Amino acid sequence: MPQQHEITAWLEDADLTPDQIEEFTRLVTLHEDTVIPARPDYGTPDYSSADYADEDTAAWIAALEIVEGTFDLEARGKALLAARADAQQGAIMAVLAGNEEAPTARAAAVSRPWLRKQIGK
Numbered sequence: 496m497p498q499q500h501e502i503t504a505w506l507e508d509a510d511l512t513p514d515q516i517e518e519f520t521r522l523v524t525l526h527e528d529t530v531i532p533a534r535p536d537y538g539t540p541d542y543s544s545a546d547y548a549d550e551d552t553a554a555w556i557a558a559l560e561i562v563e564g565t566f567d568l569e570a571r572g573k574a575l576l577a578a579r580a581d582a583q584q585g586a587i588m589a590v591l592a593g594n595e596e597a598p599t600a601r602a603a604a605v606s607r608p609w610l611r612k613q614i615g616k
Contacts, residue, residue, distance in 0.1 A: 496524050505555060515562040522558035530554070587613050 502520055511519065531551075536542045544551070560566035586603035590596055590610060600607040 497527060506559070509559060509563075511562065518562045519558050522561065523555055526551075526554045526558070583613075586610055590614055 497520070499520075502516075502523065506516065506519065531537060531544075531547075534542070534547065536546075557566060582603040583605055586599050586605055587610065589599045589603075591614060596607055596610055600610045603610075
């Protein structure tokens with residue numbers, strides 16, 4: 496469960512009612528109690544919460560937007576598709592410009608066979 500001081504500090508600039516703060520706390524606690532333990536490396540010596548910092552921050556932002564009534568899942572989906580297309584096309588252009596295939600594919604989170612297919616190899 497998140498510590499109350501963490502929640503208070505995180506919500507410092509938010510203008511929330513006590514009911515909204517309670518709902519935010521419920522949501523982030525639910526995330527910590529269900530999502531975090533389900534991670535494949537959770538409970539192993541290799542587990543590091545720092546590896547998931549972006550995901551955890553995104554969850555807290557989503558919880559805040561939900562309680563504020565500004566959450567827009569469709570916009571998030573469109574942003575994800577746009578980011579994926581940007582990485583894919585960037586990888587293609589980088590290889591066409593002479594960059595090595597394997598490191599370019601890794602950096603763009605695409606497979607090397609996919610990248611080779613896109614450039615006609």
